[in-house]
Amino acid sequence: MADIHFELVTPERAVLSADAHMIVxxxxEGDMGILHGHAPVMTTIRDGEIRIYSNPTTISQRITVAGGFAEVSDAGLTVLAEHATLLA
Incomplete structure (x- = not known):
């Protein structure tokens, strides 16, 4: 299966740009798993954690976010967060 492109941006900076198998x-209204080919959608995000999967079972990156918006389009997933912190 093809990867999806992911961009994470805050008002201060571009935090991450990467390709992934899936991003949660x-x-x-609840956690959303985004894969390549997902229907276009725009939603608000709540404070929580973004999980980036390099394959169906491996989380390669975790990021805490505080508020913002997410948009899925033909170009991939873009998250505009008020605040983001990369976790080890």
């Missing part, structure tokens, strides 16, 4: 975001 804390949507306002």
């Amino acid at each position: 975001i804390p949507g306002s």
Whole structure:
């Protein structure tokens, strides 16, 4: 399966730009798993954790976010967060 492109941006800086198998975001109505080919959607995000998967079972990166918006388009997933912190 193809990867999806992911961009994470805060008002201060571009935090991350990467390709991933799947990204799970804390949507306002619950966690959302985003894969390549996902239907276009725009949603608010709640405070929580973004999980980036390099394959179906491996989380390669975790990021805490505080508020913002997420948009899925043909270009991939873009998250505009008020605040983001990369976790080890």
